[in-house]
Amino acid sequence: MGQSAAIELLDLTAGYERHPAVHHVSLRWLRGALAAVVGPNGAGKSTLLKCVAGRLRPMHGAVHGVHPSEVAYLPQISEVDRSFPVTVRELVAMGLWRELGPWGRPLSGQRRRVQVAIESVGLQGFERRTLDTLSGGQFQRALFARLIVQDAPVVLLDEPFTGVDTRTLQELLCILRRWHDEGRTVIVVLHDLALVRAVFPTTTLLARELVAHGPTEEVLSEANLLRARHLQEAFDEQAELCELDAASAGRSAVTGGPPDGQRH
Numbered sequence: 001m002g003q004s005a006a007i008e009l010l011d012l013t014a015g016y017e018r019h020p021a022v023h024h025v026s027l028r029w030l031r032g033a034l035a036a037v038v039g040p041n042g043a044g045k046s047t048l049l050k051c052v053a054g055r056l057r058p059m060h061g062a063v064h065g066v067h068p069s070e071v072a073y074l075p076q077i078s079e080v081d082r083s084f085p086v087t088v089r090e091l092v093a094m095g096l097w098r099e100l101g102p103w104g105r106p107l108s109g110q111r112r113r114v115q116v117a118i119e120s121v122g123l124q125g126f127e128r129r130t131l132d133t134l135s136g137g138q139f140q141r142a143l144f145a146r147l148i149v150q151d152a153p154v155v156l157l158d159e160p161f162t163g164v165d166t167r168t169l170q171e172l173l174c175i176l177r178r179w180h181d182e183g184r185t186v187i188v189v190l191h192d193l194a195l196v197r198a199v200f201p202t203t204t205l206l207a208r209e210l211v212a213h214g215p216t217e218e219v220l221s222e223a224n225l226l227r228a229r230h231l232q233e234a235f236d237e238q239a240e241l242c243e244l245d246a247a248s249a250g251r252s253a254v255t256g257g258p259p260d261g262q263r264h
């Protein structure tokens, strides 16, 4: 996998219907990073990840160093439609979409890749099962198999371990470590800070703006976590487009933000 450019966010502001959900974030992830994104509920983690994945256009600023075609993206499980009438094998084969396009039929080598991915997440025997018959953990495994088939240099996961048991968690973490060992850039939104400390060397702490970014132990200091909580509580949910001066707010990673108070 390429080790060239980093993925960079430059003064990124993003949100919905003119309301910024996350604003003036500047940071950089090195290629091959194994990185967590953490923060309180509503901190803008999913919004930021969607921008990196190319699913949401920034209101201001930019994402550099990654093209949507390079990304395998797993949204929050609540956003994935499980009533869609497909089998496990069909879901996993959707990872070939970029190779096949809408009408292409998988060649034998591609079918083999799908089967290997299914087996590598422990779902052999479930190939013909429809998604609505799977347990939550089995469904997450199937989604991971689809990501494996995508074979992308950048993997973005939004709370991928929600509702899985310890064994499934350990097995999915193995896949994550393997992606990292293969040189892929892996960026994961998580809430479990103990897990972040144990597995992820790099962390981004968000609270509508960047609180800290860098080595996990430094980022997850008591002071930073407290600051994130205060920032989140002070955020004005209804604010229109951000008025912050981009020049002063487009600060680099690991620095703090403007003085506390009402923010938008």
Ligand SMILES: Nc1ncnc2c1ncn2[C@@H]1O[C@H](COP(=O)(O)OP(=O)(O)OP(=O)(O)O)[C@@H](O)[C@H]1O
Pocket (backbone or CB within 6 Å): 016, 021, 039, 040, 041, 042, 043, 044, 045, 046, 047, 048, 237
């Ligand atoms: N599709 C949407 N339309 C309008 N507002 C949205 C949409 N998605 C998210 N938001 C709002 O944007 C803000 C940030 O949401 P986001 O999902 O990015 O936060 P998060 O840090 O991922 O939260 P959580 O930890 O609860 O999943 C929230 O105020 C949320 O209500």
